[in-house]
Amino acid sequence: MSLARNWGGLVLVALAPAWAFAQEPPPPVTFSAYGTLGLIHSSEHNADYLVDAFQSNGAGRTHEWSGAADTRLGLQLTATFTPRVSAVVQVLSQQNFEGSYRPIVEWANVKYEITPDFSVRAGRVVLPIFMVTDTRRVGYANPWVRPPAELYSLVPLTSNDGVDASFRARIGEATNTIQATAGRSDSDFPNSGGFNAGTAKVRDLTAIVDAFEWNNAVLRFSYGTAKLTIDAQEPLFAAFRQFGPPGTAISDRYSVNDRRVTFVGIGASYDPGPWFAMTEWARFDTHSLLGTKSAWYVSGGYRIGKVTPYATYARIKADSATSDPGLPLAGLPPQVLPTAVFLNTVLNQQLNLLPQQHTVSVGVRWDFARSAALKVQYDRVEVAPGSLGMFGNFGPDYQPGGRANLFSVAVDFVY
Amino acid sequence: MRFRLLIGLVLACGIAGAALGAPPDEVVAVVSAKSSVTALTASEVADIFLGKSSRFPDGTQATPIDQPEESAVRDRFYSRYTGKSPAQVKAIWSKLIFTGRGLPPVQAADAAQVKKMLAANPAAIGYIDSSHVDAGVRVVGRP
Numbered sequence: 001m002s003l004a005r006n007w008g009g010l011v012l013v014a015l016a017p018a019w020a021f022a023q024e025p026p027p028p029v030t031f032s033a034y035g036t037l038g039l040i041h042s043s044e045h046n047a048d049y050l051v052d053a054f055q056s057n058g059a060g061r062t063h064e065w066s067g068a069a070d071t072r073l074g075l076q077l078t079a080t081f082t083p084r085v086s087a088v089v090q091v092l093s094q095q096n097f098e099g100s101y102r103p104i105v106e107w108a109n110v111k112y113e114i115t116p117d118f119s120v121r122a123g124r125v126v127l128p129i130f131m132v133t134d135t136r137r138v139g140y141a142n143p144w145v146r147p148p149a150e151l152y153s154l155v156p157l158t159s160n161d162g163v164d165a166s167f168r169a170r171i172g173e174a175t176n177t178i179q180a181t182a183g184r185s186d187s188d189f190p191n192s193g194g195f196n197a198g199t200a201k202v203r204d205l206t207a208i209v210d211a212f213e214w215n216n217a218v219l220r221f222s223y224g225t226a227k228l229t230i231d232a233q234e235p236l237f238a239a240f241r242q243f244g245p246p247g248t249a250i251s252d253r254y255s256v257n258d259r260r261v262t263f264v265g266i267g268a269s270y271d272p273g274p275w276f277a278m279t280e281w282a283r284f285d286t287h288s289l290l291g292t293k294s295a296w297y298v299s300g301g302y303r304i305g306k307v308t309p310y311a312t313y314a315r316i317k318a319d320s321a322t323s324d325p326g327l328p329l330a331g332l333p334p335q336v337l338p339t340a341v342f343l344n345t346v347l348n349q350q351l352n353l354l355p356q357q358h359t360v361s362v363g364v365r366w367d368f369a370r371s372a373a374l375k376v377q378y379d380r381v382e383v384a385p386g387s388l389g390m391f392g393n394f395g396p397d398y399q400p401g402g403r404a405n406l407f408s409v410a411v412d413f414v415y
Numbered sequence: 416m417r418f419r420l421l422i423g424l425v426l427a428c429g430i431a432g433a434a435l436g437a438p439p440d441e442v443v444a445v446v447s448a449k450s451s452v453t454a455l456t457a458s459e460v461a462d463i464f465l466g467k468s469s470r471f472p473d474g475t476q477a478t479p480i481d482q483p484e485e486s487a488v489r490d491r492f493y494s495r496y497t498g499k500s501p502a503q504v505k506a507i508w509s510k511l512i513f514t515g516r517g518l519p520p521v522q523a524a525d526a527a528q529v530k531k532m533l534a535a536n537p538a539a540i541g542y543i544d545s546s547h548v549d550a551g552v553r554v555v556g557r558p
Binding site: 030032034074076078080086088090107109111116117121125126134135137138140141142166170173175213215272273274303306367370371373414 | 458
């Protein structure tokens, strides 16, 4: 865990005395919490189903039933110092890259409201990439057990160390909100997905989101760009570079070193009350080994009293090649030939990690208590031929391009 | 004698009829009588209570006041003005809370406290059963 991930804890400690010992009138501090107890079962026993690239294991090969995908607890303090200045600290515990539930500071920021409709925040702020990115951990706020994994795994980051500004304008009966973000982040990931474990370093991040709300309809557009470095991949490219110009060309093309990545997404939702429908499409272009991928989903549900059955179709595909001829082998001296063959194999294995699959999900949410909901969900995952899909921790008998049935049950609550 | 009985019956029926036919208490959106706000549409009221807007249409600041969870008037208010169930309203607020975009409205204990808070703050807006309306408040919205 990098230092950057922990500094927010200092804010929490610094805030505590401010409200605990304040004389009258005490600045209002609100405590809130959310959490999910979830279990998932996968019929694919030769690999783990991994919802998110930062989790170390899941259901399938490691566990028959796993709590890792959805179980989490978030605690939040919101402090209002003056009508214009407030601060939020959110600590989140969920399975991480080490397989532990060590809490991390998800958000810690100070907000200044220049007007009720124009605010700026500094600190660790949400990275609002997708429609429900900012609440993807808050199961209670979403209709499903988890947001459609195909799309939400495209960019698994949820926070950003930096600043953001939000401007809300009223246009007749409609509301338009523009949010701009700048910052950086470090995220540790395990080797479960097939890459060497390491840290994804995001630098020079800028993103802009525009959300237009009119009555029950929301239209949303987002765009982001950053420089991404994953040092764990560098040994591979250093080896390629030893093979002269062809190796250097491969390295230049695929290395994840200070690489410009771009993201674009559009989404729409309609929720008149008795039913809801939503859809999103997004594309993530890394100009590197991580490739270019796009994903979309469409989802809808119908509310019958406290019970909401829903269905979702989601798809992710690679928009860049999942294989490469690699180093030309002709004419290589026999003593380096095995190395070249090996490097080509590794390169192609990694390119083939670009997930290609689609999932049909059906589920039901039951609001059995005022602040708690029970959900059950069935997913039928179909992996494209030759692809490894969104699986990891592969066993020797894993067959690419298979099918898996997932069964999930979750209880969400908010306080 | 007979005539009197008849009048008695008619009166009794009339009273019973009035009691049966009277509309049940309507939930109305109210502001302080000192507020500059005079009328709001149901969707303008909904936007203020669901955190979509922090202002009245005339641009002045709006501070919503809720009634207690589990109270019938609260459930009726949200159902009539926003078309949403208590769970949906809770889900909407949990989105705003856990993204640091806002905190839910302050909560009054009952209609009397709503009226007290309105009197103290001309920017406040609440909802009460129409039977609780008095000279201190102005009805600005009906479902």
